[in-house]
Amino acid sequence: MKSCPRCEASIDESARFCSQCGAPQNEAAAEELDQYVQRQAKQVAARSGGGGTSEGGNGESGDITAADIFGVAAEELTEREQLWRRGSYVVGYATIVIALTQITNPGAWFLLLGGIAILPPTRRLLGLPVGGTFKREAMAGLYAVFVILGVALFFV
Template sequence: MKTCPRCESSIDDGARYCIDCGAPQTEPAAEELDEYVQRQAQQVAAESGGGAVGGSGGEGQTGGNGDSFASMAELTDREQLWRRGCYVAGYGTIVVALTLVPQIGAFPLILGGIAILPPIRRLTAEPLGSPLKREVMAGLYAILSLLGALLLVFL
């Protein structure tokens, strides 16, 4: 028996895919999986009217305001920096607020930390019709964080 290079679980010598993680174990299996993924991506793009697959059209998968629903490899350096900064600020604020939970000012801090996280933009896109702009999310973060800080100081 051999082990999967991805998850290191034991698999049969003739297995095409890992039974635990699904990683292809042979070149033909990898090519088959790649073709399947490409077909699925084209089908999703055709159904959503997104145009070109892979974001080569600039705004094809971005929602028009710089937050791509594609992988990090397809984002520009500035967009990657923005997204990483949002994660650091959001999760950092949430962690600090969780240490202060008994106090009333912690709750706006938690909401502010959640508001700036990039996945929240995607979650708000469906009910609102389009994702909120980065500036709106940063504004919500600033307002809620300031409100939380003021409540912590004065109460």
Template sequence: MPSCPRCEASVAEEARFCVQCGAPQTEDAAEELDEYVQRQAEQVAGGGEESNGSDSFADMAELNDREQLWRRGCYVVGYGTVVVALTLVPAVGAFPLILAGIAILPPIRRLTAEPLGSPLKREVMAGLYAIFAVIGAALLFLL
């Protein structure tokens, strides 16, 4: 019985990958793994969208920085709104403000992806935040 070149565990003759460490055992398996890793890297670099090949690496880094800034801002605004709303809890307008703060948090965007088939766009999340915040503010001032 042959052994894995990476971890030296025994592997079956027909095995394409090692059951212990996952290392490819044949050239075909190694090429398949390389192609899979390349596809995954392209998906991550392209934000999950199909890349047309015209985007440079610098553009991708800028997009990632923008996305990170957007997420950080969403966390600050979302948690800030929730904290302010929790201080106003007896008031009726606090509940839409809590929903507004929760609606803009990035994990909510990912959680909506499964039932809806794809994550909501950032603009939709910001719109939901704005709608709930306006309703909450109007209820606070009117009641």
């Protein structure tokens, strides 16, 4: 028996794919997998309106796509949007870390909520039920409210 180069699981000599991780074991299997993935991508694109969606999602079909959850690719964002997204991650995760270091204080819970609220995936996931994403400004306002409440509780 040979082992899979990806996960090192024992596999049969004639196996085309690993039974543990699904990795192709030869060039023919890799090509077949690549063609399958391309066909699936075309089907998903056709069902979602024929192309990449904007950060607001398609809003028309009611189907949730990966772009709705994870957002558009970084190449499709403007420089300003990329800067906003990076800044949101930095501020959000920094706030979460600060909150976790002070978790015994009641104000830390508001800081934790604020840090989670400013993260871009949260903004998109909260907006799915209403068919889009929440505005960046709305989430920044929510972040500010939570941080002000948290800081006020730190000093009370």
